[in-house]
């Protein structure tokens with residue numbers, strides 16, 4: 637039985653000239669801006685033009701490109717090595733290359749008996765996982781890739797993921813002067829509040845990830861908070877913001893340990909926003925020490941956790957179907973909220 641595993645992530649520009657079209661693809665996604673066409677197309681042109689200079693300077697800090705593809709390739713190689721020859725990982729980024737459109741033919745040519753969609757987002761959101769799944773379904777239908785396909789919707793408290801994050805927290809805490817009592821900021825990508833109000837389970841799943849990490853750490857006296865970064869646009873986003881928490885760390889004069897809890901590899905949101913912008917803010921605000929925990933990347937525990945999810949998904953009974961009738965969840969988790977979110 638040959639299984640093609642499609643690893644989804646958001647993607648990022650591979651050169652500075654790609655910043656604007658990457659942003660356009662992002663804002664033209666109905667999962668991000670829910671306007672009808674041609675209005676969405678016009679708004680996406682406007683916002684991507686406005687955002688491009690800021691985004692360009694972000695990517696200039698990383699040598700003019702996002703490292704997200706290279707980092708995802710490393711994860712794919714590690715997962716391939718663990719799963720063996722009956723499995724093959726392919727990478728599909730949502731807003732820049734390699735994209736689903738260019739990938740479906742290669743997957744079809746590999747002649748899998750089944751396809752497993754594995755988002756590199758531990759927590760499900762309509763803006764990320766559901767959007768990637770929908771694009772994959774469209775592209776697979778276009779080339780007649782009709783083999784059974786299931787989606788691993790989410791794995792917020794996967795044991796390997798949780799252990800990898802908890803180990804990162806332990807290593808991070810060890811970097812502080814033992815007389816100091818750092819505060820842990822679990823930082824996740826934010827979302828507009830109205831997306832959560834419409835029933836998106838992302839925030840609840842982020843909270844579930846943090847609860848699992850805290851349970852594994854078993855440090856009842858730990859000072860911690862969940863916060864949300866990377867806000868763009870005029871809408872109200874869920875909070876507290878990571879930026880506000882960095883300021884609070886300065887006001888309270890506590891050292892900060894920043895832990896990415898929704899990103900599983902490094903890119904602009906970690907290498908620039910956390911490592912440059914918030915570190916600078918922390919220095920300006922008098923935070924006594926600022927340490928950022930690396931993302932889980934190709935950490936052995938994390939990759940083993942993904943392999944567990946793959947094996948469990950394959951063994952699961954009939955997947956939960958979304959309201960649109962698509963197979964969206966193969967976790968076998970009863971009551972998994974993704975099933976109601978449409979695909």
Ligand SMILES: C=CC1=C(C)c2cc3[nH]c(cc4nc(cc5[nH]c(cc1n2)c(C)c5CCC(=O)O)C(CCC(=O)O)=C4C)c(C)c3C=C
Nearest residue numbers: 646647648691702704761763764825827868898903904905
């Ligand atoms: C405006 C809406 C956005 C929503 C909603 C959103 C959700 C969301 N994004 C990620 C993960 C990533 N985002 C990345 C970049 C990025 N995201 C937005 C906007 C929204 N994201 C923008 C405009 C950008 C581009 C960079 C910038 O201009 O700031 C990336 C990739 C970064 C890279 O490759 O360098 C990731 C990954 C999640 C997990 C999420 C919701 C849960």
Ligand SMILES: [Fe+2]
Nearest residue numbers: 646825866905
């Ligand atoms: Fe984003």
Ligand SMILES: [Fe+2]
Nearest residue numbers: 789965972974
């Ligand atoms: Fe699910």
